[in-house]
Amino acid sequence: MGKVVRQAALQSRVVTIRQAFDLGLAHQQSGRLAEAGSLCRQIVATEPRHADALHLLGVIAHQAGRSDLAAEPISRAIALSPANPLFHSNLGEAYRTLGRSDDAIASYRRAIEIDPQCGEAHNNLGITLRGQGLPDQAIAAFAETARVRRHWTDPHNNIGNALRDQGRLSEAIAAFQKARGLAPYSAQVHSHLGGALRDAGRHGEAVAACREALRLEPDLAQAHDNLADALGDLGFTEDAVPAYREAIRLAPDFAQAHNNLGAALCEQGRLDDAVSALRSALALIPDYAEAHGNLGNALKEQARHDESIACHRRAVELKPDVPSIHSNLVYSSLFAPGADARALHEERVRWSQRQERSPEHCARLHGKDQKPERRLRIGYVSPDFREHVIGRNLLPLFANRDHSAVETTFALDTFPYRGHTTTLDALCMGVPVISKAGDLPVSRGGLSILSNASLPDLVSDSDEGYVRTAAALASDIPRLAEMRATLRDRLQRSVLMDGPRFARSIERAFRTMWREWCGGHSVGVASRDDRCST
Secondary structure, eight states, rough: OOOOOOGGGGTTTTEEHHHHHHHHHHHTTTOOOHHHHEEEEEEHHHHOHHHHHHHHHHHHHHHTTTTGGGGGHHHHHHOOTTHHHHHHHHHHHHHHHHHHHHHHHHHHHHHHHHTTTTTHHHHHHHHHHTTTTOHHHHHHHHHHHHHHHOOHHHHHHHHHHHHHHHTHHHHHHHHHHHHHHHHOOOOHHHHHHHHHHHHHOHHHHHHHHHHHHHHHHHHOOOHHHHHHHHHTTTTTTHHHHHHHHHHHHOOOHHHHHHHHHHHHHHHHTTHHHHHHHHHHHHHHOOOOOHHHHHHHHHHTTTTOOHHHHHHHHHHHHHHHTOOOHHHHHHHTTTTTTOHHHHHHHHHHHHHHHHSOOOOOHHHHHTTOOOOOTTTTEEEBOOSSSTTSHHHTTHHHHHHHHOTTEEEEEBBOOSSSOOOOOOHHHHTTTTTOOOOOOSSSSSGGGHHHHHHTTEEEEEEEEHHHHHHHHHHHHHHHHHHHHHHHHHHHHHHHGGGGHHHHHHHHHHHHHHHHHHHHHHHHOHHHHHHHHHOOOO
C-alpha cells in the first residue's frame, strides 16, 4: 500500500496519495481552489517529491491571481519531472502574467521542444508574441495550435485578433467566422467578429454580431463596448452612450470603455462628463495614448488650451508614429492664445518627418513612367468627406476636372483644418463680415475669402484696425444697404464660385509638382527600385 494522507475534510478517513491527488484535481477543476490547495499541501508534506502535486499547487496559485507564488512550486515540479511539457507551458503562463515575457517564451518553446503536439504551449506562445508586438510570429504559433488541435476555437479567435492588429480585416473576419463555425454559441467569438466588422466599415453586420453576443451572454462587457462603437459609427450616439455605461457597470476597470464613453460624450457636447470619463480611463491606464488624446480634444472644446496641448504632447510621446494622434496636437495648437507661427510650423515639419513616405518609396510607386506630360492619377482620400464641409467645397473641382489630363481615383482629407464656411454663408446671405488676419493659416481664411470677393477693405491686421473697420461700416448705412442687396451676386461672380477656374488652378498645381518631381528623379532610380520590389 502506498503512503497515506489523513484529511480532516474526509472525516478522518485515510486515503492514498493517489486518491488524495485525484480528489484535489477534481476540486481544482470545479473551481474549489481552497480545498484543492489544502489537499496538495498535505500531499507535498507527506511526499515532498510529488511533482504533480507541486505543479497543481502552482496552477492553483495562478488561478487565484497569485502568479508570484506559482513559479516556485512549478519550477520544483520541473526539476523532478523535466520532460513534462505541460509543466513548462504552465510555468510560461505564470511568467507571462508576471510580465516576464522572455522567460515565458523560453518555457513555451521548451514545452514544444519536448512535445511538438502541445497545443497549450503553441497557443500561449502566440498570445505572448502578440503581446510583444510580433503579430506575424503570433499568427504562426496560433496556426500551429489549430493544426494540432483541430477542434479548438481559441487559435482561430486568436488569429483573428492578431490579423485585426495588423489591419488585415478581411482575413480577420474569416478567422472569426471559422471560430464561430466551431463554437456558434460562444459570445466572445461573436463579439470579436463584431469588432472586426466594425473596423471594416460593415457597421450593420457589426451591430448584429454584437447583439447576438449579448443574447448569448448579456453580461459580456466587451460586447457592450463593441456594440456601442458600431452604433456610434452609424450616428446613433444617444444609443451608444448607455451601452458604454453598461460595459463599465459590468467591468469597472475596463479602461477602453471609459475612453470610448468620454469620446462619445465629447461628441455630444457633454464636456464635463467627457473629461470625467477620460480621467477615469487614465486612472486605470496612465499611459493610454488614445485617452490622453481624447482628453486633449475635450479640454480644447472647453478652451483649456494649455491643458489640451499638454495632453496631446503626452499622447504623441506614447505613440509618436500614429498620424491622427500627432495631427490632433497640431490642430489643437492652432487655437491656443498667442500661438507662435514658427513653433507651429516646426510642429508641422515634425509631423511630416514622422508620417510622410520617403522619396525612395514614392519613386517605387511611380515606377518607370516619368513623362512630365502624361495623364496624372490623383487620389483624394477622406474618412468623412460625406460629413465634412470640405467635401462640398470640392464639388466644383470634381464637376469641372479635365478628364483628359487628370484621372481622379478617390479622395483624402489629410490634415484637420476648418473650412471657414461660416464666412461664406454670411456673405451669401448678404451679411458683410469683418475679419482680422493673423500669422497662422487658420487665421487668414477671412483674408482669402474677402480679398477674392473684392472686399479687402473689410480686413485688418490689428485689434485697433478691426474696431475701426467695424465702427466705420456700422455708421455707413448706405453702404450697408448696398452690400446687403449685392453681396450674394458679388459672391457668385467672384473667383470663389468659379468652379472651372478652381479646377484648372488645382490641376496646374498638380502638373507643376509632377514636373518638378520628374526633373529631380531619373528613370534609373525607379528602375533600381523596381528590381528591389516583388
